[in-house]
Amino acid sequence: MLSKSSKHNVLNFSGGVGGAKLALGLSRVLPSNQLSVVANTADDFDHFGLHISPDLDTLMYTLGEVNNRELGWGLDSETWNMLENLGQLGGETWFQLGDRDMATHLLRSQYLREGLLLSEATSKLCKRLGVTHEILPMTDHKVRTKVQTKKEMLEFQEYFVRQRCVPVITDIHFDGIEDALPQECFEKRLKDPDLSALIIGPSNPFVSVDPIISIPGIRSLMIDSDAPVIAVSPIIDGDAVKGPAAKMMRELNMSVSCSAIAEYYGDLLNGFVIDERDAQSAERIRNSGLKVLVTPTLMRTIDDRIRLATEILNFSLTIY
Numbered sequence: 165m166l167s168k169s170s171k172h173n174v175l176n177f178s179g180g181v182g183g184a185k186l187a188l189g190l191s192r193v194l195p196s197n198q199l200s201v202v203a204n205t206a207d208d209f210d211h212f213g214l215h216i217s218p219d220l221d222t223l224m225y226t227l228g229e230v231n232n233r234e235l236g237w238g239l240d241s242e243t244w245n246m247l248e249n250l251g252q253l254g255g256e257t258w259f260q261l262g263d264r265d266m267a268t269h270l271l272r273s274q275y276l277r278e279g280l281l282l283s284e285a286t287s288k289l290c291k292r293l294g295v296t297h298e299i300l301p302m303t304d305h306k307v308r309t310k311v312q313t314k315k316e317m318l319e320f321q322e323y324f325v326r327q328r329c330v331p332v333i334t335d336i337h338f339d340g341i342e343d344a345l346p347q348e349c350f351e352k353r354l355k356d357p358d359l360s361a362l363i364i365g366p367s368n369p370f371v372s373v374d375p376i377i378s379i380p381g382i383r384s385l386m387i388d389s390d391a392p393v394i395a396v397s398p399i400i401d402g403d404a405v406k407g408p409a410a411k412m413m414r415e416l417n418m419s420v421s422c423s424a425i426a427e428y429y430g431d432l433l434n435g436f437v438i439d440e441r442d443a444q445s446a447e448r449i450r451n452s453g454l455k456v457l458v459t460p461t462l463m464r465t466i467d468d469r470i471r472l473a474t475e476i477l478n479f480s481l482t483i484y
């Protein structure tokens with residue numbers, strides 16, 4: 165159990181599916197004023213003139229408990245009539261927009277056209293979805309992940325969804341990152357002297373977490389923060405739970421292990437959470453100066469999410 169007397173001001177960095185599961189667990193044990201979730205927005209793209217924010221969508225739907233559990237993204241009880249018609253008319257259907265999900269993209273795009281910031285549009289959508297915890301885009305500026313493959317440079321969704329992560333990557337760029345400012349509340353929360361923990365979810369370090377950390381100024385604010393920075397390994401027993409993290413590691417000539425993830429984050433971290441199946445790696449990681457929590461990290465049920473969130477919060481109290 166989480167000690168009731170402790171006050172937590174927690175910042176959680178998240179990509180899509182895996183990160184959102186932990187964010188949901190954290191949201192079940194922390195009240196709304198003690199948790200802010202910062203989403204990667206470098207996966208965003210324009211499609212049919214609409215602004216799609218996949219990681220914000222996944223977080224909003226997951227915390228609003230209307231997410232599609234089979235797909236991992238999108239809304240529950242989805243229907244696909246629009247997409248079917250689109251295909252019939254000769255439109256591109258590789259990026260699947262569901263009928264219910266479309267409402268989010270239409271409204272967000274309208275808010276942005278009317279001059280609202282992405283963070284303001286997100287806050288309005290969250291209110292309507294009944295999400296009371298703060299979900300913040302990492303920036304209100306335009307940052308876009310580009311994947312350099314052996315053959316060509318690809319937009320992230322082109323690589324991830326259309327080409328199903330098949331091309332071999334040689335490099336990853338975040339277009340626009342040099343000029344991006346952290347979203348205002350994100351920066352404020354990170355500078356808060358009462359911040360009690362910064363938790364990096366089990367998201368892909370290269371395409372979900374790196375964009376957040378690469379915003380100018382964020383890395384040094386993390387290092388200077390008095391709050392412990394803890395990451396959860398997205399690699400369990402030599403493989404990624406979901407998505408291309410393990411494939412990317414091989415292509416970037418890294419070994420596919422939780423220790424390699426800890427090494428990759430390097431001096432940003434004070435604590436690292438690894439799965440019980442990787443217990444044999446704990447000593448090596450501890451020798452590099454990190455505190456290590458070994459626990460089941462696979463989150464199949466809501467109870468798994470709440471238990472892991474509680475354990476990480478209790479672990480954060482042991483770090484300083």
Ligand code: FO1
Nearest residue numbers: 179180207217218221237238258259260325
């Ligand atoms: N992921 C897919 O693999 N295929 C899709 O057709 C797809 C559609 C989609 C629509 C809205 C949305 O918010 C997310 C969607 N995703 C889809 C997920 C998403 O593109 C990726 O999981 C993330 O970008 C990686 O975090």
